[in-house]
Amino acid sequence: MSTSEADKPVHVLLVDDEASLREPLAEYLTGQGFRVSEAESGAGARSVLLNQHPDIALVDIMMPGEDGLSLTRFLTETKGLPVILLTAKGEATDRIIGLEIGADDYVPKPFEPRELVARIRSVLRRAGRAAVASPEEDALYQFDGWHLDPLKRKLTDPDGSVVSISTAEFRLLRAFLDHPRSVLDRDRLLDMVQGREAHMFDRAVDNQVSRLRRKIEADSRDPQLILTVRGGGYRFAANVTRVALARD
Incomplete structure (x- = not known):
């Protein structure tokens, strides 16, 4: 990996239909040194992927239109993209299904943003996306x-x-x-x-x-x-x- 590639900020695709959560979270992640692309739906996420190549996706399970599980399957199987699911407390079955179809982790809402950042970095390390190759x-x-x-x-x-x-x-x-x-x-x-x-x-x-x-x-x-x-x-x-x- 070249020095210029290693210096690039991690690019996060944040997919959540709740602007009240998505927008402040995007601002927080940006402040932590990440590059963030936002989408409010599965269709919006697919549109972003037409000309962007994020390193990891944060996906809300419950969204209108295409739900987060369908989008996760697309992201993991078609794009090979690491995914962290953003889930409500009562969505245990959906969390299990999400992990079975390839999601890397899940974070129940409400969550501490600092914990989410730690999870992002952990998933990227496990996925072999660390900034410097071993x-x-x-x-x-x-x-x-x-x-x-x-x-x-x-x-x-x-x-x-x-x-x-x-x-x-x-x-x-x-x-x-x-x-x-x-x-x-x-x-x-x-x-x-x-x-x-x-x-x-x-x-x-x-x-x-x-x-x-x-x-x-x-x-x-x-x-x-x-x-x-x-x-x-x-x-x-x-x-x-x-x-x-x-x-x-």
Whole structure:
């Protein structure tokens, strides 16, 4: 990553239909050194994404028109964008669904803005979006003809085509690639993929494994790369190598 890129402020897409929350929060985040793009709806967020490339999205679940869960699925699966859900206290089921479809974290309303800033930074670190790349992020993963560039979050299949993956799928794949041929139980994978309070959402990891298998397995019904270990979790069966990359 170049010095100019590292010096760029983190770009936050803030999506909430309540102007009374959105506008002061945007002002606060700006004061904390973030660049903020606001949207009051899913349609507005999609419009922003036509010519903007934010680093992370804060998405309210309850919005008129397209709800936050539908928008989250679009952001994670199509744009590979980390997402923090802004939720009301009584939306436990929606929080679970949000995490299962790829959201990185959630913050119940009302929240302390300083806590939200800490969550943003934590999610960006977990997603590999830290301002300065670590040595590990400068190495390309290779497995079974596939390539993963962790800094660019770019997954390439054996034919050379780029395959889109969500933030949660990216972190799950990283966990497997960092621990090839090791049995990783669900609790450990949940900690790696979802982070805080992941134990509350047991089935989230199974859903993410299923989605990742559909991306990288020749036949997801007969997986050869991500194997299920009865009573134990999962094991990544392929050999994994690392190749150092020279960044511009």
